[in-house]
Amino acid sequence: MKNISKPDERIPHPAPYSLAKMKLFSRRAALRMGLLGGVGTTSLAYGNLIERHQVAIEKVNCPLKEEHSDLAGLRIAMVADFHFDELQEDSFVSQCVETINAQQADLIVLCGDYVSHDSKPVEPLAEHLRKLEAPLGVYAVLGNHDHWAGADTVTRLLSDAGIQVLRNETETLSYHHNPFQLAGLGSVWVGEAQYKTALPLSSTSSPPVILAVHEPDFFDRVCNDPRLILQLSGHTHGGQVCAPFFGAMRLPSWGKNYISGLYRRQDSHVYVTRGIGTLFPHVRFCCPPEISLITLTAAG
């Protein structure tokens, strides 16, 4: 059963996106409608043409438990939700890939939703993603849209581009000779996430786990697992369109408890990235696209 209790703590990171609260005062309905129309058109144009392309690099420290402090210093670049379609510019994605590589992270994790409705755009997207480089490798999990578009096709095209797709699988990696497990699940929303298949419970004394799964609210199911140090997720787009002082206007299933940024429960954390792309109405407002750079840090 899904546990919907609240996280212990949301750990804020700088988000200078609050704008002054806008109030419309008008004595005449016509003037009010005109004003609203003008503001709406301007906001849509701003959200589509400007903010949708203003990628922020969010640098976040994730504290470790004492027993996992050997992993302190590990740097993970993560991105999600490319939603590559006819609206998404090649030049924009190419710049994103260059920016990710420039972070020189130890590990790159892609957290799903490469396309929106069909799998054809994965082919050109994969040509960009094959340029990603990290010493410990480039790994991916699928999102709900990838499953709906064709999970096997998306998996094959990403694999052909040198990206290892984890579908309820675990890869054991090593950071300065200290082993850890990178587990990747299928989409929770479509019923393809098999945590126990990827991480059998018999291995409770096994190396610590970093879990990649598209939908962030899955964290409620696994945060008590003592092996888990960090879950990486996307899916929410941070809300994509946020109202000043209010936040996300609309959130998807399995993306309502953990929306954007770093959260802690028990001794585990989940980081939710706002992602790169958009779904309809293809605007971002007070919620720019994001490349995340997470550094594991020693306890205390």
Ligand SMILES: [Fe+2]
């Ligand atoms: Fe999604």
